[in-house]
Amino acid sequence: MKTVAAVSRQAKEPFSIEEIELPEPVGNEVLVQIRGVGICHTDLASRDGTLGAPFPAVFGHEGAGVVLRVGPAVTKLKKGDHVVLAPASDGTCKHCQSGQPMYCEHFTDLNFQTDPAERAAKLSDGTSAALRYFGQSSFAHYALASERNTVKVRNDVPLEILGPLGCGIQTGAGTVMNGLRPEPGSSIAILGGGAVGLAAVLGAVVSGCGTIAVVDRVASRLELARELGATNPINTSVTPDLGTELIAAAPGGFDYIVDCAGNAGLMTASLLALGKLGVLALVAVPPAVDRKLELPWFPTLLQGQSVRGFVEGNSIPDIFIPRMIDLFAQGRFPFDKLVTKYRFDQINEAVAHQLSGKTIKAVLQVER
Known part of the structure; x- marks a missing residue:
């Protein structure tokens, strides 16, 4: 499907708002309509070329949104579910199976785009942009994640600010x-x-x-x-x-x-x-x-x-992210006081404000 994303074409360059084409979800993949995505220091380190990500690429790993479509192997999610996207893990290594997915033996491979031959987005000039950044690449209006790193959450809290719970806040x-x-x-x-x-x-x-x-x-x-x-x-x-x-x-x-x-x-x-x-x-x-x-x-x-x-705070995302949201709903975890909202196309301004200290946690809003 065609959508809009903030693309990083070369290291240390500003993000470029462009139309891209995402592949359709297959297997255990989930297509999520992003409502809000936080900006993290790790996104910027990858944009600047210090973490070995390939270019062009779509970064972003603090996404939250609504499930639009699911692959045929997905069982825990359905269209319309509110979700927060978390880092990817394989679920099969000894650390994942012992309840420590943040120490997955394949964490680097699954989160830092070390294999640009994986699923990619097509850019308007015919070139490809790497996806799968932290299993989501959520600097976009729509993101392709997997069932494993997509966490279903309650639908009575403001979805557009929940994305940072998937990384910075849970860390x-x-x-x-x-x-x-x-x-x-x-x-x-x-x-x-x-x-x-x-x-x-x-x-x-x-x-x-x-x-x-x-x-x-x-x-x-x-x-x-x-x-x-x-x-x-x-x-x-x-x-x-x-x-x-x-x-x-x-x-x-x-x-x-x-x-x-x-x-x-x-x-x-x-x-x-x-x-x-x-x-x-x-x-x-x-x-x-x-x-x-x-x-x-x-x-x-x-x-x-x-x-x-x-x-990532030694978290099991499916357990800890809903727990933080429950605490927030009880008034005991006011993480929203850290958040400043920006339009999605203001990403470069938001980055500048976050780097200067003017903003603590910038969250890009995607209008419905």
Whole structure:
């Protein structure tokens, strides 16, 4: 079918709004009419050529919409269902079968378009654009996903803002709620007040954490963090010694530190405030794939501390995305306060606003 998409023709170029032709769904595929799609840092890293995606390509991986058609092998979805699209996984490897699909043995192959010979879209000039980005390529009015990475959701909440629950929001909140699982009253420090960091704040509040410190250099983000439930916003642009500030917030040391900033300097300073048996959770992508992280070896050993990476919040999307939506409907998970809406054709403006910090989570709206 013919539709409109934001196409990336070459690395580091702005998105181009173009007409494309999508293949029809076959097998377990699902054709989704997109109502809203979030912009994630990973989309931009792929657009800029740092993650090995082929070009031309259609990116986008925080889509939400309505099922239009399904392939003959689909059993859990039907036309008209409201859905959120999540990362792809194969469902057959040992990690998928043990309830850890975000660590699928074929995660890279299924999500980062390493095989451009897979299903593709046809562009108006006759060339092909790679699809299958995170199993969806949802920077488009319609997206082709699979039954496995399409999550049915309730239809009494605003569908157009739900897309970020499929990646950025579940990454932050899920790292806390599914990965760290803090006991009520625990202390947690979150480095970075962007969409993922503020989602981690929401997860910490739901989990009942007692001390929730948020570290950022943008005052407006810290004000929102406090509104969402942070107890100790720390502004690095005016704080001379981050370690001292964190120790003052949690004199016995933090039980958890969650890095959502990808800044080695912040992590080094914050580790001074990690308590005994504390966990440093790595969430943010480093500025370069070969960047190394240095740790204070002996203190880390002596205090029984650990460092763990978390992908997509350790979530099982079919379980965790509806859970977040239920919490939102109860007024306990106000992720909508992170969202700024843009028209779909404003994608390049939305990207600029998100990169500048003017917007926390840009969501492109597709009018019906």
